Amino acid sequence: MQLNLNYRKAILLLIPFVVALVLMTMTLNQDNRRVISEISNYLLIIGMLIPTACQAYMLIGFINATGKNDPYFKINALIPVFFLIVHVFYLIFLSFKAHGHATSQYHVQPKSGPVTAAEIHGVNLVIMLFLIYTFINFIFTNNNYVSWQIKKIADTSKQAELRNSYLNPMRILVRTALYIFGGFVLITAIGDVLRFV
Structure with missing residues (x-):
């Protein structure tokens, strides 16, 4: 249960994320904005799902390869994938629910200053917290767990094998x-500065 991952393959895994980021920065007229924002939301979440699932797959493969029984870290790796x-x-569901309605599903207060205030409550708050959890898990937790477990192994050849099979591909994906x-x-940021100068 390992992935032969290099930087080119990692970039290919992140293409939906890159396309979503590009779509989010496009200036569009009001007619196309809703459709493009829905497409970019789908691509953004799918672009986050693919590398997170690959990393969880490698972490579970590492746990199985070392013979450890760490259900906490297996579950911890699978929670962001499930989310x-x-x-x-x-x-x-929201895109099908929103079609046919002219109003947005977000509760936005009238603009009273340079920044519009949005109410973050209920489902939106849970989504934001799980996205933060996914980010922390992807960047820090999984890689550090594998690194610490490899350091605990006394056999240097086994350490090198596990490092090449699991830790290095996980680090390549995160980097x-x-x-x-x-x-x-x-x-x-440079584009925004140049546009307003």
């Missing part, structure tokens, strides 16, 4: 995701 799958179905996201934030 993202449910979230995709929730987005599909590639961070590089793409950081590069995108930098490019959009």
Whole structure:
């Protein structure tokens, strides 16, 4: 249960995420905005689901390869995958529910200043908390667990084998995701500065 992952394959896994980020920054007229935002939401969640599922697959493969019985970390790796799958179905539900209605499903207060206040309650708060949990799990928890467990193994050849089979691909996936996201934030920030100068 291992993935032969290099930087090119990691970039391919993140293509839906990149396309979603590009679609989110496009300036569109009001007619196309709703459709494009729905498509970008689907791609964003699918783009987060694919690398999270790959990382969970590698973590579970690592736990099985070492013969450890760590149900907590298996469940911890699968919770974000389950959440993202449910979230995709929730987005599909919202898109079918929203068609035919002119109003948005978000409760936005009238603009009283430079920033519009939005009420985050109920389902939206749960979604935000699970997205934060998914981010922390993807960036920190899974990689650190595998790294710590490899350091506990006394046999250096077994350490090197596990590091090459599981830890290095997991790190490649996280680094590639961070590089793409950081590069995108930098490019959009520069673009915004140039547009308003």
